[in-house]
């Protein structure tokens with residue numbers, strides 16, 4: 283069935299960014315954007331994306347604004363096309379997004395962006411918005427937009443499984459008082475987007491196969507640490523997974539390096555905190571920024587210590603947050 287009359291509603295969805303503790307880097311199917319490894323992440327309250335979608339018979343093309351600025355974005359149209367196909371809708375859409383996180387800077391804006399967009403479009407097309415992570419068709423649409431985005435459909439600690447790319451809660455946002463201190467190094471967009479970066483690593487890095495092979499043990503260690511609420515064990519596996527991922531990229535030809543000098547200064551600062559008895563562990567993604575996992579109570583003094591590192595753009599304290607949620611507008 284194809285609907286070409288106006289749908290009676292618009293839908294607004296919000297999603298928080300998520301940072302991976304056990305990292306995703308590499309695809310087993312590029313066309314379907316299926317990950318080559320599972321991953322475990324923490325969804326945050328605060329930084330994220332809010333997106334409103336309305337299908338409208340008066341439109342002859344999709345319109346997308348990000349923070350009020352019109353954009354041509356094939357990824358957004360791809361998500362809308364997939365939702366139209368799933369819902370039997372052939373109307374174009376008006377999409378308005380606001381990011382409360384730096385866009386495309388290695389700060390996970392694509393994860394919150396794709397989760398909010400997919401869910402808002404899903405609701406605007408008349409499909410159910412409750413329990414989005416349990417709807418495989420929606421999870422797939424969100425994943426094709428960005429492989430890390432399905433994790434933002436759930437709150438707190440989340441696992442994305444490698445076998446069927448489904449997402450599962452490991453600990454709710456309020457189940458463990460954690461924090462992430464985000465130290466931002468510079469403001470510019472990243473040099474190489476994750477997608478071409480992953481392809482290049484898989485094609486040229488001799489460390490890619492060992493990275494994939496070593497990965498299940500890191501996932502198992504992280505699951506066990508979460509079940510035991512053992513923060514030092516979780517921090518250790520997070521740092522190990524982070525450095526294995528970056529080592530794999532550094533060994534590509536030509537090398538792919540997102541980490542900068544200030545990134546290393548921050549890693550030194552985190553190790554210095556640990557030497558002084560403060561529980562703090564770092565992770566970095568496809569950008570130079572450093573995210574530090576810690577107990578919520580320790581976050582203020584860790585943020586104050588990191589702020590002493592010269593040349594940072596900002597240091598922010600973030601807490602675990604809920605999964606993506608949507609509201610159908612009148």
Ligand code: DP6
Nearest residue numbers: 302305306428429430476477567568
């Ligand atoms: C380094 O989800 O941005 O942040 O699936 O190609 O859109 P695509 O990649 P993306 O990759 C995220 C990679 C990472 C690690 C992680 O979040 O697990």
